[in-house]
Amino acid sequence: MTALNTGHEAVSSVTPVRRRATTRRRAGLAGYLFVSGYAILLLAFGIFPTVYAFFLALTNDRGQFTGLNQFIKVAQDYRFAPAFLNISLYLVMWLLSVVVLTVVVAIVLRSRMRPRLSAIFRFLYYLPGALAGVASVLVWLFMLDPAVSPVSWLLRSLGFADFAAVLSPGDLPVILVLIAFWTGAGGWIVVMYGALNNIPDEVLEAARTDGAGPWKTAWHIQIPMIRKWIAYMAILAFAGGTQLFVEPQMLQTASLGRVSPTWSPNQLAYVYAFQHGDFNGAAAISIFLLALGLICAALLVTRSDLFKVDES
Amino acid sequence: MKSPESAKPGMRRLVSRSAFALLSLSAATVLAGCASATQSTPTASPSAAFKPAAQTAGSQITVWADSTRLPAVQQYQKSHPDVKMNIVTYDGSANGSTYLQTKVQLFDRTGNGWPDVVFGSPTDVTWASQPTSPSATAFAAPLDANLVPQQTLDGFAKGSLAPCQFNGHTYCLRNDIAQVVLWYNKTLMDKFGYQVPTTWEQYEALGEQVAKEHPGYLVGAVGDTNSQESYFWSSQCPAFQLEDPATLKVDLTDGNCTRMATLLDKLIAAKAVTTQGFFSQGFAKDPGGSKVVMANGPSWYGQYLFNAAFKVPAGQIAAAAPLTWEGETTAATGNVGGGVWMVSSHSKNLKASTDLATWLTTSNDFQANAPTYPAYVPAAKAWLANPANSKYFATDISAVFEQAADLVWTGWSNTKFSDATAWSNVVLPALTQGKTLTETLPQWQTAITDEAKSVGYTIATK
Structure with missing residues (x-):
């Protein structure tokens, strides 16, 4: 069971904490050097832009302090509410599908399938994730256009006569969830599978001895034990989801404008900055998104005890 | 070793304290009455203040054209091998694209990078003839200000330069009309x-x-x-x-x-x-x-x-x-539609840029074979006379x-x-x-x- 043990060490939060404490005393400089690369990049491309966005959102283009007026201005924009409504609809569908489906698939792969077959499936699921965002949208543009799609019979039988019909406003959240799930879920299935690997066999054996079937084991043992990873996935999927930009932007161009250019809040910020030249308003929208992401993360972190370190 | 649990209440206190600080700060700002969030609108007449950038004779010019107009630019390059050109293809503002506007907004902020000559839609002229911000200069150069002779401007079809005109100046040359x-x-x-x-x-x-x-x-x-x-x-x-x-x-x-x-x-x-x-x-x-x-x-x-x-x-x-x-x-x-050619007011080689824009819109060499109907009247006559267009x-x-x-x-x-x-x-x-x-x-x-x-x-x- 060596493979299982190393996996256990790598992901479990118990051992690293203890080791970090001892190494810090021994070689402090090396530690700082190792984190410095990331820290500098984080400062330059994460912290500084955030601070700058706050500065922009609280001032106008003449550099005067505006208080909350920028936020009020963008919130009153006629495109603000539809964009946030669109993204909320998308997020609900995307989070539900990514959380439920990846966990179910990972459990099936882990417990109900021969290891060789499971490895092949994990590879197949992961494959679309290797395509960059734009490329995956292009794949779906072909899939969804009845004129060229390999499954055009399916599209036509669903009542979609042409590409324009497929892209009707009501279908957009579904289409975007499809694209996001197709590209993103594979990676998460692999991660969830790794998390399930962490559960000691003794626990599962004990469950089996007590008479738990596979679904009972999944529901009462496996899912509770990988709860933290599920929360972690939900936070990252939520943060990624709020930033939706490339997919609707590409659909907008490819459909020759049939999709609104301000479908998602990020696109609205983009229009603010680069069409209206209003970088302050754009920054205010980005702060709204940041707040949304932070609130959701805070909820999930406190509910799931993600940062709680359990001593063994 | 400090237990991670003991850090938590401290963190909580810090979070609640900063949240309180933020809240009181925002309350204070609301009370203080802050500056308006509306964008400032440039008021000064931009054309009156048109000052060309420092000119470098013979310097390279960057041209942005759509794929339909690309052969025209390439034809110019072939017949004018001494002009140094960097030709870039882009969507040409077709189908309501705002690519050009987006890029110019960015260049105005960074202070460099503007293309010298661009093909665009008449809609582009409405923003290009005015500064994007108080500190910026309008992107399009007023072509009637000692750049293109009045006689040439008079040769365009009646009303075809209307989309180019703003505040009494002409900011673009019309490539084609699309009646x-x-x-x-x-x-x-x-x-x-x-x-x-x-x-x-x-x-x-x-x-x-x-x-x-x-x-x-x-x-x-x-x-x-x-x-x-x-x-x-x-x-x-x-x-x-x-x-x-x-x-x-x-x-x-x-x-x-x-x-x-x-x-x-x-x-x-x-x-x-x-x-x-x-x-x-x-x-x-x-x-x-x-x-x-x-x-x-x-x-x-x-x-x-x-x-x-x-x-x-x-x-x-x-x-x-x-x-x-x-x-x-x-x-x-x-x-x-009916495209237009604009010359950048930031160009370091206005002479070559203007020459290119003029050639593209008025020369029979290209316009007689153009895929669209020329706005320049003599070129339109040559276009209609071209058997390839009529046959x-x-x-x-x-x-x-x-x-x-x-x-x-x-x-x-x-x-x-x-x-x-x-x-x-x-x-x-x-x-x-x-x-x-x-x-x-x-x-x-x-x-x-x-x-x-x-x-x-x-x-x-x-």
């Missing part, structure tokens, strides 16, 4: 035994006849990003009518709008007009260009749509004069083109936003879902006014 005419397939019309209509009423009757006698054949399409210009502009509908530079009249309840909506609704219901676009994916395959009996559309439909995209054989396509409404004596027509058509199109060029209705203005956006993402999806144009007009009205207000227009509805 709307009635295209028809003469071979099909003769075969079916139909007369070419001269009024919209006849067009409507013929459309219903086509639907009944030859189902599957089409007399038009409304699903393109510019179909509203072919139909509603031709109908003199006040959808984008600037009353003064800051006031936009949008009144889709006007009879001129509803008559066109009613007409199209009847033909869409009869399936003689499709809600697909001629340029949408798959149209050329299904139903295919050979099913198009008539198409009310711009002058470039001939070569660009029927010849290049639909591959209709030569000798079938003909053009007729713009349709009139019964009871109206003079016809008016629409205009679909494709079943009849002589020159009289129709020249007549229609003078009939373009001036009540449909160039605005700071594209007239394609609302049409494409509000009206077209509604049509695809089976709604009629008439019931979609209020939505279109709202979409236009919302967009117009967001870029600073005052709206007039009557």
Whole structure:
């Protein structure tokens, strides 16, 4: 069971904490050097832009302090509410599908399938994730256009006569969830599978001895034990989801404008900055998104005890 | 070792304390009364202050062109090998794209990177002729200020430079005009035994006849990003009518709008007009260009749509004069696009840049073979005289083109936003879902006014 043990060490939060404490005393400089690369990049491309966005959102283009007026201005924009409504609809569908489906698939792969077959499936699921965002949208543009799609019979039988019909406003959240799930879920299935690997066999054996079937084991043992990873996935999927930009932007161009250019809040910020030249308003929208992401993360972190370190 | 648990209350205290600080700070700012969040509008007349950048003779110029205009730029490079050029292809602002505007906004912020010469749409001139921010200079250089001789400017077709003009200066050279005419397939019309209509009423009757006698054949399409210009502009509908530079009249309840909506609704219901676009994916395959009996559309439909995209054989396509409404004596027509060339006010080589823009728009070497109808009158004559342009058509199109060029209705203005956006993402999806144009007009009205207000227009509805 060596493979299982190393996996256990790598992901479990118990051992690293203890080791970090001892190494810090021994070689402090090396530690700082190792984190410095990331820290500098984080400062330059994460912290500084955030601070700058706050500065922009609280001032106008003449550099005067505006208080909350920028936020009020963008919130009153006629495109603000539809964009946030669109993204909320998308997020609900995307989070539900990514959380439920990846966990179910990972459990099936882990417990109900021969290891060789499971490895092949994990590879197949992961494959679309290797395509960059734009490329995956292009794949779906072909899939969804009845004129060229390999499954055009399916599209036509669903009542979609042409590409324009497929892209009707009501279908957009579904289409975007499809694209996001197709590209993103594979990676998460692999991660969830790794998390399930962490559960000691003794626990599962004990469950089996007590008479738990596979679904009972999944529901009462496996899912509770990988709860933290599920929360972690939900936070990252939520943060990624709020930033939706490339997919609707590409659909907008490819459909020759049939999709609104301000479908998602990020696109609205983009229009603010680069069409209206209003970088302050754009920054205010980005702060709204940041707040949304932070609130959701805070909820999930406190509910799931993600940062709680359990001593063994 | 400090237990991680003991750190938590401390963290909580810190978080709550900073939240409280933030709250009180924002409360204080609300009370203090802060500066307005509205964007400052540049007030000074930009043209009066036009100061060219320091010039470097013979320096390289960067040219942005769309793929259709790329051969023209390459032809110039071939005939002027001593001019150093960097040629970049981009979308050319087609279909309501804002790529050029986006990039210029960025260049204005970074203070460098502007291309020297760009191909764009008339909509681009509305923002390029004014600074994007108080500290920026307008992107387009006033070409009438010692750059292009007045004599050359006078050679452009009547009214064709109107989209280029702002505050008494000319900021672009018009590449082509796209006057709307009635295209028809003469071979099909003769075969079916139909007369070419001269009024919209006849067009409507013929459309219903086509639907009944030859189902599957089409007399038009409304699903393109510019179909509203072919139909509603031709109908003199006040959808984008600037009353003064800051006031936009949008009144889709006007009879001129509803008559066109009613007409199209009847033909869409009869399936003689499709809600697909001629340029949408798959149209050329299904139903295919050979099913198009008539198409009310711009002058470039001939070569660009029927010849290049639909591959209709030569000798079938003909053009007729713009349709009139019964009871109206003079016809008016629409205009679909018609590109412009602009020179950057930041160019370090204005001489070479201006020379290129002038050559592209006025030289017969290129314009006589251009895919579109030249705006420069002598070039237009050469274009019509070019056998390659006339031999494709079943009849002589020159009289129709020249007549229609003078009939373009001036009540449909160039605005700071594209007239394609609302049409494409509000009206077209509604049509695809089976709604009629008439019931979609209020939505279109709202979409236009919302967009117009967001870029600073005052709206007039009557």
